[in-house]
Amino acid sequence: MSAFGKRGGVGSGPRPAFGVAKPMKGGGSGGLSTLGASEGGDQFPPLDDLASELDAAPESSAGPGAAPMGAMDRLNTRMNASGEAASSKQEGFEAAVHRIKEQVLPRLLERVDPEAAATLNKDELAEEFRPIIGEVLAELKITLNRREQFALEKVLVDELLGLGPLEELLSDPAVSDIMVNGPEQTFVERKGKLELAQIQFRDEEHLFQIAQRIVNKVGRRVDQTSPLADARLQDGSRVNVIIPPLSLRGTAISIRKFSEKPITLDMMKGFGSMSDKMATCLKIAGASRMNIVISGGTGSGKTTMLNALSKMIDPGERVITIEDAAELRLQQPHWLPLETRPPNLEGQGAITIRDLVINALRMRPDRIILGEIRGQECFDLLAAMNTGHDGSMATLHSNSPRECLARMENMVMMGDIKIPKEAISRQIADSVDLIVQVKRLRDGSRRTTNITEVIGMEGEVIVTQELFKFEYLDETADGKIIGEYRSMGLRPYTLDKAKQFGFDQPYLEACL
Numbered sequence: 001m002s003a004f005g006k007r008g009g010v011g012s013g014p015r016p017a018f019g020v021a022k023p024m025k026g027g028g029s030g031g032l033s034t035l036g037a038s039e040g041g042d043q044f045p046p047l048d049d050l051a052s053e054l055d056a057a058p059e060s061s062a063g064p065g066a067a068p069m070g071a072m073d074r075l076n077t078r079m080n081a082s083g084e085a086a087s088s089k090q091e092g093f094e095a096a097v098h099r100i101k102e103q104v105l106p107r108l109l110e111r112v113d114p115e116a117a118a119t120l121n122k123d124e125l126a127e128e129f130r131p132i133i134g135e136v137l138a139e140l141k142i143t144l145n146r147r148e149q150f151a152l153e154k155v156l157v158d159e160l161l162g163l164g165p166l167e168e169l170l171s172d173p174a175v176s177d178i179m180v181n182g183p184e185q186t187f188v189e190r191k192g193k194l195e196l197a198q199i200q201f202r203d204e205e206h207l208f209q210i211a212q213r214i215v216n217k218v219g220r221r222v223d224q225t226s227p228l229a230d231a232r233l234q235d236g237s238r239v240n241v242i243i244p245p246l247s248l249r250g251t252a253i254s255i256r257k258f259s260e261k262p263i264t265l266d267m268m269k270g271f272g273s274m275s276d277k278m279a280t281c282l283k284i285a286g287a288s289r290m291n292i293v294i295s296g297g298t299g300s301g302k303t304t305m306l307n308a309l310s311k312m313i314d315p316g317e318r319v320i321t322i323e324d325a326a327e328l329r330l331q332q333p334h335w336l337p338l339e340t341r342p343p344n345l346e347g348q349g350a351i352t353i354r355d356l357v358i359n360a361l362r363m364r365p366d367r368i369i370l371g372e373i374r375g376q377e378c379f380d381l382l383a384a385m386n387t388g389h390d391g392s393m394a395t396l397h398s399n400s401p402r403e404c405l406a407r408m409e410n411m412v413m414m415g416d417i418k419i420p421k422e423a424i425s426r427q428i429a430d431s432v433d434l435i436v437q438v439k440r441l442r443d444g445s446r447r448t449t450n451i452t453e454v455i456g457m458e459g460e461v462i463v464t465q466e467l468f469k470f471e472y473l474d475e476t477a478d479g480k481i482i483g484e485y486r487s488m489g490l491r492p493y494t495l496d497k498a499k500q501f502g503f504d505q506p507y508l509e510a511c512l
Contacts, residue, residue, distance in 0.1 A: 052449040097151045100142060102202070105156065107136045107243065115395045122161055128154050164210050165199040166255070170237070173451045176257050177299065182250030183207045189299075191443020211241045211251050218325075220342060229342075230325040238327045240431070256299075258327060265308045273301070273438075275485035278468050281451060283437065284503045286312030289367070289391030290433035290494055295404040301446040302395040302436045303327060306369065309393060309436075312369065315392070320363060322356045323371030353377045357384065370394035375428040376415030378408055379424075385431035390497075401435040401452035405462050408432075422460050429454055429462045433494050441480045465490055467511050487511060 026383055028394045076408060077195050096239060111132050117125060133153060144152065158167040169188055177189035183201035185192050201207040215222050215231045222229040227246045231239045236258035243251045269279040285292060286309045292307075296302045310330045313319060318334045326339045338360065343350040353370065354377035360368050368384050370377070385392045398404040406429060412424045437450035449470040455463045466488050474482045492498075498507040 006099070011186060016379055054072070065144050072132055074116065097148065097155060098200075100144075101155050101159070103140055103142075104133065104136050104152065105159065107139065108132060108156065111136075122157050125161060126157050129153055129156060161330045165201060166207065166210065166253075169197060170233070170255075170257065174262075177258065178253070178255040180207065180251070180253040182247075182252065184276065185249070185319060189260070190405070192440060192446070202227055207251045207253075208243065211253055214239050214253070215241060225345065232325045232327060233258070236327050238325050256327075258329070259304070262311070262329065262331065263304050263308055264311055268305075268308060268448075271446075275468070275487075277487055277510045278448060278451060278485060280506060281467065282309060284501075284507045284510070285434050285494070286391075288494075288501045288503055288507075290497055291385045291390060291394045291431055292318050292434045292436060293404060293408075293432055294393070294395045294436045294438065295401060296438040297396075297397065297440065298401065300440045302438055303371065304437060304446075305438055305448070306371075306393055306395055310369065317366035318364060319367045319369060320360045320365040321369045321371065322353055322360060324353065325485070326371075328369065328371060330369075354380055360384075363390075364388060367391040367393070367495060372396065373408075373411065375411055376417070378411040379415055379417055382408075382427050382431045383414070384408070384436060386427065401437050401450050401464060401466075403437050405432075405454070405464070409508045425458050425460065429457050433497065435464070440480050443475075443479050445481065453493050465493065467492060 029116045088293050108129070118127075120128065130149075130153060133149070133156070136150075158164055163170065165186075166178065166180075169175050169186075172188075174189045175188050175244075178197075179189075179194075180201075181187070183204050183206065186197040186199050188197045194480045203212070211222055211229075214233065215229045217234075218231045221230050222241050223245055225441070227243045229241045231241065233255070234238060238256040238258070240254045241251065264278045265274075265282055268274055274282075274365065292309060294302045307328060307330070310319070310328070310332070313330070313332055315332055315334070319330060319332050319335045319336070319399075321328045321330065321335065322340075323337070324340050326337045328337065329431045338356045340353055340356065341351040343347065352376070353373075357370070357377050357380040359366065361380075361464055366389065368381065368389055369392065370381055371394075373381060373396050380390065381394055393447060396404055397406060398407050405425075408428050409424050412419070412427075413421070430453045435450070435454065436448060437452070438446060439449045440446050447470050450466060450467050451468040452464050457463065467490060469486050469488065470483050471486055472481065472483045476482065487510075492507060492511045495504055495508060498504045
């Protein structure tokens with residue numbers, strides 16, 4: 001007998017065979033009798049007609065041949081739109097499967113040894129569950145066909161070992177962001193646009209348990225004493241959790257999914273995120289050990305750009321990355337990731353980014369890469385850039401290259417270091433070589449809008465020059481932004497650094 005031996009009632013006899021499935025009959029409460037259609041064979045009944053009706057529906061009530069709406073028409077439509085909160089209710093097949101799951105799960109847990117279940121992976125657990133699920137369904141007098149039983153197995157395994165309803169969204173490659181706003185509302189981002197997801201949690205307690213499962217795996221915690229938490233999933237996806245009383249709608253989970261396939265500069269060029277010359281310029285900047293700051297707003301692609309630039313690092317260099325929640329995935333063999341630590345229950349033992357930067361300087365790094373600078377650690381990074389750690393990189397939240405420099409000055413002044421503002425500006429001008437500005441435009445596309453050089457000081461002002469710029473030209477009828485990547489035709493001030501690595505000629509040709 002397997003470790004799954006705790007069972008009673010119907011389970012005392014021989015296990016039912018998992019044989020040819022039959023169409024559903026409306027025997028038990030919550031059964032899927034409406035899904036057992038005769039068309040398409042008995043084992044795999046066709047999907048509801050709802051999906052085909054949705055696909056056939058026109059995109060707008062105006063019809064496909066209607067003229068595009070004017071700017072003021074769009075404003076009036078937005079003003080008159082309903083402000084009611086959307087609810088991600090499940091319908092049709094998925095809703096019926098989840099209703100049966102609620103009946104089966106309690107009885108299933110009575111027959112399962114939790115310690116034995118924890119040692120199995122999802123496939124092994126599904127194999128062990130299959131006959132036990134059959135027993136429970138027989139006990140409840142619910143008849144399922146093969147497709148429905150497979151769907152039930154999946155949601156049960158996801159519930160016990162995975163992240164419940166979130167597993168479906170995490171396995172969807174088209175989803176880049178998942179935003180859970182309490183148990184009844186979940187939004188996802190697909191191709192830069194937000195849309196309502198058709199998943200729902202049982203209640204607030206169910207959602208909170210899943211949030212606890214996420215943060216506990218990386219040694220963090222979320223409770224009434226610390227209602228905020230940053231964590232990561234096994235694939236590197238970044239997670240933020242905030243719970244009541246700070247979140248008024250219930251537990252909120254924000255997941256920035258990690259791309260399984262690393263995105264390169266050439267791929268970004270193919271997506272239209274930058275021009276061919278801009279890609280060449282950034283490749284040379286990464287290989288020539290220039291100090292680069294990537295600036296942009298939330299969700300604009302800063303971390304993606306940092307990952308793409310890091311592929312140009314020489315494999316022989318020792319690279320140390322420092323982040324709050326480790327999400328960078330470098331391809332270099334000599335790469336050491338470091339991660340901060342929050343305080344314990346007594347409020348002690350916190351390790352900040354600044355502590356890690358200071359410690360990293362003693363670890364003989366060739367390059368230091370910060371996931372994000374947001375405080376006084378900026379001074380230590382500038383010191384590293386200025387003292388033999390050329391090629392260091394970081395990301396920073398700001399709207400333009402000029403604002404990026406101002407924010408760096410402010411972050412250094414946030415610390416307890418008593419330095420005149422002019423000295424801070426001079427250190428920034430001496431340390432930073434390039435600022436790469438990325439933006440997510442309103443059509444959902446992510447573009448590299450500026451590549452700016454930091455030249456030096458003129459009086460008390462940091463002098464910069466723009467090498468490349470994205471200029472907005474027009475907009476198509478379906479809202480797609482049309483623009484042009486322009487080279488300013490200036491001789492780059494960082495040409496000497498590129499010359500030391502033999503890239504001076506291609507670098508000059510790319511910029512002119």
